Amino acid sequence: MKPAPTLSSAFLKPGGQSLPAPLLALREERGTGLVDMPLPTRKTENWKYSSKYLKLADEMATSLSNEGKPGPSLPAPGYKVVFLNGVMMPEASDYPDLDDIRIRSFRDLSDDEAKTLASRLDSTLDTDAVQMARLNSARFEDGLLIQLKPEARLDQPLFIVHEVTADASGSAFPRIFVEAARHSQITLVEEYISSGSEPVMVNTVTEFDLADGASITSVRLNTEGDSVQHIGATGVRQQRDSRFESHTVGFGGPLRRHDLQVRLEGEGAECKLNGVVVTQDKQHYDNHTCIEHVAAHCNSEETYRNIAADTSHAVFNGRIHIHQDAQKSNADMNNKNLLLSNGAEIDTKPELEIYADDVKCAHGATIGQLDETSLFYLVSRGIGRREANVLLTMAFINELVEEIPVDAVKETVQVQLNQFFEHTFQEA
Amino acid sequence: MLSIKNLHASVEGKEILKGINLEVKAGEVHAIMGPNGSGKSTLSQVLAGNEAYEVTGGEITLNGKNLLEQETEERAREGIFLAFQYPVEIPGVSNLQFLRTAVNAMRTHRGEPEINAAEFMKLAKEVSKQVDLDPAFLKRGVNEGFSGGEKKRNEIMQALLLQPKLAILDETDSGLDIDALKVVSDGVNALRSEDRAILMVTHYQRLLNHIVPDHVHVLAGGRIIKSGGRELALELEERGYGWLGIRDEDTANETGQ
Ligand SMILES: Nc1ncnc2c1ncn2[C@@H]1O[C@H](COP(=O)(O)OP(=O)(O)O)[C@@H](O)[C@H]1O
Numbered sequence: 034m035k036p037a038p039t040l041s042s043a044f045l046k047p048g049g050q051s052l053p054a055p056l057l058a059l060r061e062e063r064g065t066g067l068v069d070m071p072l073p074t075r076k077t078e079n080w081k082y083s084s085k086y087l088k089l090a091d092e093m094a095t096s097l098s099n100e101g102k103p104g105p106s107l108p109a110p111g112y113k114v115v116f117l118n119g120v121m122m123p124e125a126s127d128y129p130d131l132d133d134i135r136i137r138s139f140r141d142l143s144d145d146e147a148k149t150l151a152s153r154l155d156s157t158l159d160t161d162a163v164q165m166a167r168l169n170s171a172r173f174e175d176g177l178l179i180q181l182k183p184e185a186r187l188d189q190p191l192f193i194v195h196e197v198t199a200d201a202s203g204s205a206f207p208r209i210f211v212e213a214a215r216h217s218q219i220t221l222v223e224e225y226i227s228s229g230s231e232p233v234m235v236n237t238v239t240e241f242d243l244a245d246g247a248s249i250t251s252v253r254l255n256t257e258g259d260s261v262q263h264i265g266a267t268g269v270r271q272q273r274d275s276r277f278e279s280h281t282v283g284f285g286g287p288l289r290r291h292d293l294q295v296r297l298e299g300e301g302a303e304c305k306l307n308g309v310v311v312t313q314d315k316q317h318y319d320n321h322t323c324i325e326h327v328a329a330h331c332n333s334e335e336t337y338r339n340i341a342a343d344t345s346h347a348v349f350n351g352r353i354h355i356h357q358d359a360q361k362s363n364a365d366m367n368n369k370n371l372l373l374s375n376g377a378e379i380d381t382k383p384e385l386e387i388y389a390d391d392v393k394c395a396h397g398a399t400i401g402q403l404d405e406t407s408l409f410y411l412v413s414r415g416i417g418r419r420e421a422n423v424l425l426t427m428a429f430i431n432e433l434v435e436e437i438p439v440d441a442v443k444e445t446v447q448v449q450l451n452q453f454f455e456h457t458f459q460e461a
Numbered sequence: 462m463l464s465i466k467n468l469h470a471s472v473e474g475k476e477i478l479k480g481i482n483l484e485v486k487a488g489e490v491h492a493i494m495g496p497n498g499s500g501k502s503t504l505s506q507v508l509a510g511n512e513a514y515e516v517t518g519g520e521i522t523l524n525g526k527n528l529l530e531q532e533t534e535e536r537a538r539e540g541i542f543l544a545f546q547y548p549v550e551i552p553g554v555s556n557l558q559f560l561r562t563a564v565n566a567m568r569t570h571r572g573e574p575e576i577n578a579a580e581f582m583k584l585a586k587e588v589s590k591q592v593d594l595d596p597a598f599l600k601r602g603v604n605e606g607f608s609g610g611e612k613k614r615n616e617i618m619q620a621l622l623l624q625p626k627l628a629i630l631d632e633t634d635s636g637l638d639i640d641a642l643k644v645v646s647d648g649v650n651a652l653r654s655e656d657r658a659i660l661m662v663t664h665y666q667r668l669l670n671h672i673v674p675d676h677v678h679v680l681a682g683g684r685i686i687k688s689g690g691r692e693l694a695l696e697l698e699e700r701g702y703g704w705l706g707i708r709d710e711d712t713a714n715e716t717g718q
């Protein structure tokens with residue numbers, strides 16, 4: 034039998050020299066934990082459908098240089114923080130300097146602040162379930178810390194643009210930590226983009242810590258190129274009456290993985306998770322979500338849609354875990370999938386673990402193709418096949434696209450979708 | 462305008478239409494009557510180009526052009542309109558978007574400029590009033606959650622917007638109450654014109670009280686077994702289909718919906 038593959042020692046590189054000492058120490062400590070870390074295989078339950086897309090050549094171990102200049106990023110009406118290969122670019126960024134909302138690079142933290150942060154990094158994630166996130170903690174070069182004081186509200190969305198330059202093989206480790214104190218409120222847009230065409234890995238970790246009554250709206254848009262393997266993890270911890278809303282929109286690539294873990298730890302907390310995935314050619318996309326109902330009286334609502342064309346492969350795994358004390362939990366998970374070709378594959382799996390007896394938990398998953406009867410109805414009105422296909426495919430995700438709370442993102446998504454339609458539906 | 466010669470069609474290997482012959486001229490209204498299962502919807506769907514139905518013989522021409530060579534959308538652009546017996550619900554596509562896309566597809570085909578959203582809204586509101594549908598329906602998904610009668614009115618609304626050369630109405634009268642029947646038949650009468658033909662497919666004769674056909678045909682067992690003027694419809698009303706030697710259990714038990 035072949036020995037189980039482990040992470041190549043090439044990936045255990047020193048670095049992080051620009052970080053404050055406590056973060057550097059954390060990074061090194063996490064690094065030692067990675068020696069001989071097993072890599073996911075077909076037999077690893079949470080990577081069953083996706084391990085074959087993970088291809089970490091040693092050349093990809095090097096941290097991508099941040100010497101370059103960020104390319105023109107998407108229009109970001111609002112505030113903007115630009116990261117290039119995981120390192121913040123202050124010159125390209127434009128965000129307010131406020132007393133009650135502090136937005137800073139990890140590199141700019143005092144040792145005391147860095148020490149506090151170091152004690153909190155990874156605290157929102159179950160790193161056994163998102164094993165690849167451990168690599169981020171061992172390799173991040175910089176990060177973004179956002180701290181909202183009680184009642185603070187950012188008046189416009191904050192765009193965090195993560196660009197990687199795939200001009201040479203290598204990797205980048207974007208990192209974000211958001212601390213939202215009581216009743217604070219922010220809308221964040223994480224955009225992952227790339228230039229260049231050499232094989233690279235982007236390994237991201239974003240953490241949201243919501244105190245009582247805090248409200249975070251998070252938009253995550255992934256449009257990286259076809260040489261980027263993206264492995265991302267988002268951890269969310271919610272206290273009493275807090276609200277977390279996420280809109281994850283992703284277009285496929287050679288490997289796309291996003292783990293979203295939400296812990297509802299205070300009564301009355303609620304989360305709403307929307308997701309749209311679109312894949313074509315030989316692309317892949319895998320969303321794993323996990324909602325932990327720890328406290329009673331929490332609500333979760335999850336709606337994910339996958340569209341797979343050509344010979345692409347989309348995966349959705351939605352876990353809901355209702356703990357014993359989480360009475361009166363309300364959980365609703367819905368996943369619908371659309372196959373646009375016979376060669377495409379979609380795997381969907383709801384995983385429910387319910388230990389409380391007085392809960393409402395609904396879940397549904399479907400996989401289907403475009404409805405012939407509907408298509409006939411549309412073309413019988415003179416609408417062309419191509420347009421009819423587009424209308425019906427759009428109908429599948431319309432609601433989720435409409436719900437994206439930032440117009441600029443909605444527009445970018447529509448442009449990407451139009452390219453997808455252009456590629457997928459030819460005029461008869 | 463429409464010429465059907467010895468048309469044979471089957472569905473899932475079973476022959477349904479067994480040699481249909483029919484000539485329809487511009488300006489005429491033809492009623493095709495027949496008991497359930499006689500092939501009325503099959504004929505309608507074949508005319509519209511539904512590929513689930515296989516044409517195994519015969520020919521259909523519209524103004525001299527071979528219809529069978531054309532895709533459904535080409536037929537529609539050439540002027541064929543089918544009001545479905547069972548209109549399809551399409552959640553996620555708004556009625557307004559659907560109608561505007563259809564109208565613009567026709568316009569583009571005719572080399573006319575597309576109609577813009579505001580102009581179209583105005584037009585759509587007018588036409589929806591004509592069929593007594595609240596303009597709020599325009600914002601809903603196509604036929605989504607519409608009652609049977611609302612769906613039928615939506616079909617007529619589409620015909621009014623698209624102004625076809627040949628309108629085929631498949632049981633547009635079924636499932637309507639008296640008031641809705643009036644609205645629908647007013648709509649159909651508004652469609653009547655010198656250069657348009659209407660093919661009304663119906664099980665009952667009651668629509669024909671409101672829309673007087675020029676010709677009536679009886680379809681049974683996949684063939685037109687009798688043709689006549691409007692008096693044929695009245696005769697069918699009085700005597701049922703049994704009189705023509707058609708086994709018609711369903712019809713005997715039904716008194717109109
Ligand atoms: N899609 C279909 N699949 C199988 N059988 C069909 C289908 N459509 C129609 N048929 C059959 O064809 C015959 C004629 O049906 P139809 O044309 O719907 O009759 P009508 O509209 O006159 O009631 C019936 O026996 C019906 O069962």
Ligand SMILES: [Mg+2]
Nearest residue numbers: 501502546632
């Ligand atoms: Mg019928």
